[in-house]
Amino acid sequence: MAPPFLALLDSEPAEDGVLHALSRVTSLVVKSNQAVPNHLSRYILVDDASVDRDQVIAALDDGAEKAIVPLTLAKKLVGIVPASRLFLLLDTANVSAVPDLLRHAVCGVLLKMLGVDIDLIQSISTFVGSTIYVLPTGNPSTSLIAKLAAIGASLVIPVQQLTTDATSQTQIHIGDAFLAPLISDRSDGLFPTVITSHPEGGKALGLVYSSRESVKESIVSGKGVYQSRKHGMWRKGETSGATQDVIQIRMDCDSDSLEFRVVQHGAGFCHLNRPSCFGDVDGLSALERTLKARLADAPEGSYTSRLFKDNMLLRAKIMEEADELCRAESKEEIVFEASDLIYFTLTRCVAAGAGMGDIEQALNRKARKITRRPGNAKPQWAPGGENSLQATPQKPIVADSPVVDADEPICMRTVDLATTAQEEKKRLLKRPVLRSDEMIAKVKPIVDDVRERGDAALLYLTAKFDKVQLEAPVLLPPFYPPPSSAAGKYQLDHAVKDAIDIAYANVRKFHAAQIDGKALVVETTPGVTCSRFARPIARVGLYVPGGTAILPSTALMLGVPAQVAGCEQIVIATPPRPDGSISPEVLYVAHLVGAHAVLRAGGAQAVSALAYGTQTCPKVDKIFGPGNQWVTAAKMLVQNDTEALVSIDMPAGPSEVLVIADDGSHPAFVAADLLSQAEHGVDSQVVLVGVALSDAKLAAMEAEVDKQARALSRVDIVRESISRSLIIKTQNPEEALQFSNEYAPEHLILHLRDASTLVDRVKNAGSVFVGPYTPESCGDYASGTNHTLPTNGYARQFSGVNTQSFQKHITSQEITKEGLEKLGPVVATLADCEGLQAHANAVRIRLGI
Structure with missing residues (x-):
């Protein structure tokens, strides 16, 4: 949930102690040209007409959580900046001018008001439908913070009106401002408090209780301070040395409990000298602790000691494991190789004094970036580069996830039905899984x-x-x-x-x-x-x-x-x-x-x-x-x-073509028909069913596919779709057509002798193209047939789009008195059989029976 208040940093400098205390409970609102330390959570406020779209994006790229911008600038940012990062800057006079497009393209509104009108804010909240922060004139109060929190709004308070000293008429203690909406449902007034570990992914360390005094001390000191129900104020680690640095304090959605996110020092949080009261940590957190311990006292000559001391060995292991992960194929192999890579990567981080917390912060910073790099690999790692997978011998690549090289021939995978097991034949008929x-x-x-x-x-x-x-x-x-x-x-x-x-x-x-x-x-x-x-x-x-x-x-x-x-x-x-x-x-x-x-x-x-x-x-x-x-x-x-x-009309999947060709077919024609579908997309389904093809004829077709594909502007798409495609070798037209009928292709092309005599044997296909001079592209564009056809095997059940797809059929019946005399008794008997008396009566009342 939104914090109960934000702190507005004006041009006047603020004390470091105040800034650090604020960073534990809320975010700063700063002008776009103000510099603040990167570790402080901040919103960028744009109230200067000279600030443009690119400057806002640059501020968000630089780590700002959100941007607060006026209407004119917000319109230029919609569709570029995610709604979760954008606030509108409004006053009460221009709320009604917010178009629907912007109302749902931002996550909140900063509302400037002369005074605080709760009813007006509630009505604006209904209209805008998002989080509202209120920036009023005059001195704030804890009661005002609580009233606003009760309606889902938050106050923006100038930093000069916040203090780490006692609350006065002109300043509010930061802890009092944070705690204003917090309500205890306990008779002793304490708040249940969950302690979570900051560098370990928010793992729970334990459950304690807090009082208003302990929370305020934690906010100011940055140390874990709680309220023991037996012994009073409890400053964690005061006697054991297992102290805590408080990173963030949050309240839950009901404003009756707290979460402290901390960096735990010493043996751990639990009195049993364990990291957590709920047992030892596991996973990456446990690995990081183990590596830190081994860095401190790994036995001389041990493998871990060698990794920490020999940078070249560690570098080689990281590169080796990364290469093995890229070559892994099955889920089990990928998980196994990824775990090895993570181990050596984290060893590298720990050796440099970094840990999971630093990695998480770096990921969070990157996630906040609006502008993105193209993401292309560096030349030495790109396909064909000196360090690419193709540069060294590699494991066989399965057909479902090929690694293609621009210098390798563009070719299909060949399967002979005569030597293929029944289970493999079933797999050949399957399309990619559509989840x-x-x-x-x-x-x-x-x-x-x-x-x-x-x-x-x-x-x-x-x-x-x-x-x-x-x-x-x-x-x-x-x-x-x-x-x-x-x-x-x-x-x-x-x-x-x-x-x-x-x-x-x-x-x-x-x-x-x-x-x-x-x-x-x-x-x-x-x-x-x-x-x-x-x-x-x-x-x-x-x-x-x-x-x-x-x-x-x-x-x-x-x-x-x-x-x-x-x-x-x-x-x-x-x-x-x-x-x-x-x-x-x-x-x-x-x-x-x-x-x-x-x-x-x-x-x-x-x-x-x-x-x-x-x-x-x-x-x-x-x-x-x-x-x-x-x-x-x-x-x-x-x-x-x-x-x-x-x-x-019908379910749809990737484009498909199945070409049946015999030894008399023209290799260039066959290749052209295959490629005409392969260029639709990388998931296009392309199958060549060869009927008693000689090795020379098949080689000529494959050579044509490679030659023609390289001349296409969409060669990159074709290269990948063809690498996933199949050549099925069959003995005769009957076997080829049987496979085709089981496959039920969207487009079926018959490059066969006497092709027209074989059309009667086609049972399942979207559209059939008969003979060497009937390219599929003619049906796609101008012959007259429709190219919106069933894919993914649905040609077994669906027709392609046709005129009757746009018609519906209505039935009618007309019965004469004589006709009802003949048919009525039959209807009445069946209605009686089903126990539907009114149905039978509708007949009998007309016949007088």
């Missing part, structure tokens, strides 16, 4: 935020994830041609426009032929006529990814069947470009298919907006389109929420 439950848990807060806050959440999340500041999330028609003022931003290449026009015509022609426009009418019994007729789904949402590639083709494949089916409302959702615009290709497709709105958002937030609707984004009835794991998880989440009342 949908974990992903759904991750996307749920995003989905919930958009459902609850609508456009405000969309704008905030777009700024956070896409680093794009938008005024409004939705674009409305006309989408083409662009207004003259934005012609440059939305310039559409004429050749691309012509290609889209041809693709649109082909896709529309094929999907128009699929429409179910004729009612099915069947007379099941004389006088009993049953029918089924199709109606378009009224409102549809089409998700068009915009991650590693611009995909106007996906907008076509989803928009055309929606248009042909007659959907009343078509909403396209796609992530914006860095300047907030949408690619002109996608906007042109939106124009062609008659889209009613374009939502400038991606990821789970776009799916949520489509499912629930926002102030500007219409709610839809069904969501279509591929996407990454976040999109897929969000689609699965919303389709199971009865509040959303939305369905989805």
